[in-house]
Amino acid sequence: MGTVFNGDDGIGLALVQALSEDAECSANCVLLEGADAAKVASFLLEWNGPAILVDAVNMNVSPGEHRFFPDTEASMTLKTGSVSTHGLGLAEGLELARGVGFDKTVFIFGVQPFSISPRQGLTPEMAACIPLLLGALKTACTLPLRQKAGNQG
Amino acid sequence: MVSKGKTYTIDVKQITRVEGHGRIIISTEEGAVKEVKLSITEANRFFENFVKGMHPAEVPWIVSRICGICCVGHQMTASKAVEAALGIQASPQTVLLRKLLTESQFMQSHLLHVYFLAVPDYLGVKSVMPLAKSHPDVVKRALRLKKLSNDYTTVFGGRMLHPMSNTLKGWRKLPAMEEVESIRERMLEAIPDMKETIRIAKTLKIPPYERETEYVSLKHPDEYAFYEGEVYSSDMKSTVPVDKYREITNEFTVAHSTTKWSKWHRDSYFVGALARVNNNFDQLLPEAKQAAEELGLKTPCYNPYMNNIAQIVEVVHCAYNGVRMLDKVLEQGLKEEDISFQMKAGRGVGSCEVPRGILFHEYEFDENGRCIDANAVIPTSQNINNVEQDMKAFVPRMLPEMSKEELTLHMEMLVRAYDPCISCAVHMMDVEFVD
Numbered sequence: 001m002g003t004v005f006n007g008d009d010g011i012g013l014a015l016v017q018a019l020s021e022d023a024e025c026s027a028n029c030v031l032l033e034g035a036d037a038a039k040v041a042s043f044l045l046e047w048n049g050p051a052i053l054v055d056a057v058n059m060n061v062s063p064g065e066h067r068f069f070p071d072t073e074a075s076m077t078l079k080t081g082s083v084s085t086h087g088l089g090l091a092e093g094l095e096l097a098r099g100v101g102f103d104k105t106v107f108i109f110g111v112q113p114f115s116i117s118p119r120q121g122l123t124p125e126m127a128a129c130i131p132l133l134l135g136a137l138k139t140a141c142t143l144p145l146r147q148k149a150g151n152q153g
Numbered sequence: 154m155v156s157k158g159k160t161y162t163i164d165v166k167q168i169t170r171v172e173g174h175g176r177i178i179i180s181t182e183e184g185a186v187k188e189v190k191l192s193i194t195e196a197n198r199f200f201e202n203f204v205k206g207m208h209p210a211e212v213p214w215i216v217s218r219i220c221g222i223c224c225v226g227h228q229m230t231a232s233k234a235v236e237a238a239l240g241i242q243a244s245p246q247t248v249l250l251r252k253l254l255t256e257s258q259f260m261q262s263h264l265l266h267v268y269f270l271a272v273p274d275y276l277g278v279k280s281v282m283p284l285a286k287s288h289p290d291v292v293k294r295a296l297r298l299k300k301l302s303n304d305y306t307t308v309f310g311g312r313m314l315h316p317m318s319n320t321l322k323g324w325r326k327l328p329a330m331e332e333v334e335s336i337r338e339r340m341l342e343a344i345p346d347m348k349e350t351i352r353i354a355k356t357l358k359i360p361p362y363e364r365e366t367e368y369v370s371l372k373h374p375d376e377y378a379f380y381e382g383e384v385y386s387s388d389m390k391s392t393v394p395v396d397k398y399r400e401i402t403n404e405f406t407v408a409h410s411t412t413k414w415s416k417w418h419r420d421s422y423f424v425g426a427l428a429r430v431n432n433n434f435d436q437l438l439p440e441a442k443q444a445a446e447e448l449g450l451k452t453p454c455y456n457p458y459m460n461n462i463a464q465i466v467e468v469v470h471c472a473y474n475g476v477r478m479l480d481k482v483l484e485q486g487l488k489e490e491d492i493s494f495q496m497k498a499g500r501g502v503g504s505c506e507v508p509r510g511i512l513f514h515e516y517e518f519d520e521n522g523r524c525i526d527a528n529a530v531i532p533t534s535q536n537i538n539n540v541e542q543d544m545k546a547f548v549p550r551m552l553p554e555m556s557k558e559e560l561t562l563h564m565e566m567l568v569r570a571y572d573p574c575i576s577c578a579v580h581m582m583d584v585e586f587v588d
Contacts, residue, residue: 034221034314038269042300045293092282099285100292 001032001040001055001090008063008113008126011133012055015109018134019141027052027141040093041100050105052140055090057110064112064129068140071106109137159184159552163561175573177564179548186548191541191568193410201527209235209496209522210321216514216529217315220574222265224315225258225306226507227514227529229380234514236321237396237501239522241494246487247323252380253478254309254316255505256471259379261302262508263426263464266572267354268295271461274566275357291353294346301336301343305475308332323492330483337479340472347472351444354465360563363455364546366539367419368428369401371506377436377470378429379506385432387453388418395504398513402530414538415530421539424510424532425571426463427454441470457543460570464508496522509533509572533573540571 004010013031020029032043059067071094111133114123163179176192200219204212212235217228229251236243269281278284285292303313308328310316318326372392373382383392384401404413434452445466450459500517510532517526544564551560
């Protein structure tokens with residue numbers, strides 16, 4: 001998920017694109033470019049299965065670091081009351097889908113960005129992190145989701 | 154509730170569920186209204202300068218980035234303006250494809266606004282999120298219809314946002330006929346969802362406040378005008394060519410707003426769904442007229458809160474008209490066309506209806522085909538003045554019968570009813586880990 005026009009907000013797209021081109025990868029890869037909350041929720045409801053969402057996430061860790069976690073283990077800040085639909089993204093889309101009954105396991109592969117600001121493409125610092133991040137993402141895809149989530153969904 | 158002695162200040166620093174940043178300031182003293190202001194605090198965007206020096210074909214794609222919701226409308230309007238400047242004639246096939254793209258965007262934008270931004274007010278919740286649990290069927294329907302609209306745009310534009318298929322004079326990549334067939338089938342399958350949308354809208358308690366104003370929209374002799382026509386005023390009861398738009402918009406500045414304001418024959422005018430329905434009701438398809446009747450929308454309608462209802466009427470029109478236009482595409486087929494053109498110096502104006510109202514673009518090119526001047530007048534900058542005039546008219550009427558909280562909500566609902574698009578915002582998810 002993300003957009004290629006906001007610097008490191010495109011890291012999710014870059015990683016999943018790279019993953020889809022990896023001959024060893026058997027994951028079903030889908031690019032949700034510029035997706036708003038409705039698109040995320042619609043996708044999850046249609047997918048109706050476990051998923052790993054890859055996106056830039058502000059986790060207050062060092063830029064370039066990643067975290068891999070089930071959505072149930074994190075408190076996501078929902079921007080429901082203060083912004084327009086332009087401000088509703090992954091967290092709100094997930095909340096919408098959960099609200100209407102989507103009960104499958106969702107993991108988030110979050111990457112702390114160096115910079116989110118209007119520019120085409122990743123920052124050079126983030127681009128340099130891709131090999132490491134891709135390796136971590138491939139590892140994350142290796143285990144069955146059910147096992148990772150402790151048979152929760 | 155009695156207004157006597159009411160003294161307070163309402164300061165809504167950031168109006169929620171609108172696109173961009175606006176502020177409402179109301180102060181009362183001993184039951185009298187002292188100040189009512191709609192302040193726009195958004196920074197300038199400078200798109201008119203971005204495009205200077207650019208090739209004509211680049212301009213429509215660049216300016217579509219003005220908005221993530223109205224990207225199609227900006228692209229269509231810019232295409233028409235650039236073509237007018239260069240003396241280019243779009244083919245009938247191109248016009249048909251542009252109308253399909255335009256109406257797909259109307260469906261997407263109106264459905265988003267009605268379901269995600271406006272309906273929560275009427276159901277007494279802060280946002281669409283609580284509705285997912287309390288009214289899951291409503292939210293699922295909203296998601297289905299919005300996805301359909303986005304896919305409709307993707308078929309004709311090549312992608313959901315900022316389409317790249319349309320260019321000057323024609324289409325770079327024509328949609329596959331099986332995709333056209335598929336979207337037509339899905340539009341027909343969505344009719345029960347449309348009917349259910351009307352049923353839900355009938356239950357919304359629209360605030361009964363009216364103020365007559367001037368209603369401005371495109372008007373076309375042969376169709377409900379979205380893509381082409383001349384500018385019609387409900388005060389004039391006649392049309393003006395779009396290249397006279399500066400005499401229509403008469404832009405001016407006010408100290409409390411970073412967006413320009415507009416006025417024509419009165420202090421302010423209204424653009425958007427309600428203006429279009431008021432001005433062009435006879436040209437709505439029968440299904441949309443039926444929806445208007447069911448929803449109690451009788452023209453002329455002077456209640457700005459009914460703009461949300463007019464949006465639903467237009468969704469119905471676009472759905473049925475979409476099927477008609479898709480049938481036409483399937484019947485006549487699509488063919489590759491010559492999209493080459495000659496550079497020349499010139500100036501041109503284009504205008505389209507976009508979901509929030511009439512949009513004007515103007516460009517000038519030098520003999521080398523480089524853009525040397527640009528101007529865009531968007532619907533929200535035309536409407537903001539009218540919103541504030543409504544607030545000034547309604548606050549004294551609402552004050553005696555409402556608490557401060559009710560008045561605040563009704564003012565926010567009023568702004569939201571206009572569906573203003575003040576700007577686009579960047580977003581990123583914030584996460585706090587649970588120990």
